[in-house]
Amino acid sequence: MAYPKIHAQKQDRLPGLERELQPPAEFIRDSYKGSGKLAGKVALxxxxxxxxxxxxxxxxxxxxxxxxxMYLDEHQDAEDAKRMIEAEGQRCLLLPGDIRDSSYCKDAVEQTVKTLGQLDVLVNNAGRQEVQTRLEDITDEQWEKTFATNIHGYFYLTRAALRHLKAGASIINTTSINSFIGNPMLVDYTSTKGAIDGFTRALSQQLIERDIRVNQIAPGPIWTPLQPPSLGKHDPELLEDFGSQMPMGRCGQPSELGPAYVYLACEDSTYVSGQTIHINGGKVVNG
Known part of the structure; x- marks a missing residue:
């Protein structure tokens, strides 16, 4: 299969915009055939x-x-996502707001249940990253924003969701290859991903008695709007052939992660909790 070449680029806005990615990312392959694995379920x-x-x-x-x-304020991107979901014949609820706000997280959960009727799958995925090559250059504000977005938001949202999650429900957290190998340009981001690893493992043990599974996915370099306003803003050339350092010699597409989220969300993974799925182009991390 031919994969698109990534060229040097940047975005000045954080979070970045999907619509400005060149080339556009792939979200789902035409060859992916649904089989009702999540029929009747509701995901947030x-x-x-x-x-x-x-x-x-x-x-x-x-x-x-x-x-x-849930998303911050990328309204056009959110509308595009909604159209894709509705094209699959399913309902989609858009919930703009700041994941760092505990009350927003609680309200998002309540709106989901009120509008869509229940909650079966929670995906904690929102994140931010900024490049700093020297620890001394990470300001208090940057450090606090990164932690508030990347781990506090996971805690707020999960805490709010638990009262609605029943036996058989699934919580899926998005961590990163960086927490397993370290990234000298993303110390604060990498630290939050390590916190997510611990959160996933500890919570999985706590919720086993409720029959709620908690797992995580650790992506490697994936072509998303996280990259141009962070790596690209620091140095647009960093995105030239993004991911070429991986054993497969390229970055991944979001479409290559979607099936793993389905696996952890559905009954195929009923004997899996506290685990990490590494999707990183062949990098062995042993974690």
Whole structure:
């Protein structure tokens, strides 16, 4: 299969915009055939307007789930995601707001249940990253924003969702290859992903008695709007052939992660909890 070449580019806005990615990302392959694995289910996906979150949401819809999408303020991207979900014959609820706000997280959960009737799958995926090559250059504001978005939001949202999640429900967290190998340009981001690893493992043990599974996916370099306003803004040339350092010699597409979210969301993974699925182009991390 031919994969598109990534060229040098940047975006000045954080979070980045899916519509400005060149080349556009792929979210779901035409060859992916849904088989009703999530029929009658409802999923809530943070950061579901673009990137990996949108891929998860669209795959869920093709498998028969209705989907609520949380996002900050990328309204056009969110509308595009909604159209993709509705094209699969499923309902989509858009929930703009700041994941760092505990009250927003609680309200998003309540709106999801009120509008779509229930909650079966929670995907904690929203995230931010900024490049700093020296620890001394990470400001208090950057450090706090990164933690508030990448781990506090996971906690707020999961806490709010638990009162609605019943036996058989699934929580899926998005971590990163960076927490397993380290990234010298993304110290604060990498630290939050390590926190997500611990959150996933500890919570999985706590919720086993409720028959709620908690797992995580650790992406490698994936072509999403997270990259141009962080790596690209620091140095647009960093995105030239993005992901070429991986054993497969390229970055991944969101479409290559969506099926893993389906697996962890559906009954195929009923004997799996506290685990990490690494989707990173062949990098062995042993974690």
């Amino acid at each position: 996906v943070s950061g579901g307007d673009s990137g990996i979150g949108r891929a998860a949401a669209v795959h869920f819809a093709r498998e028969g789930a209705d989907v609520a999408i």
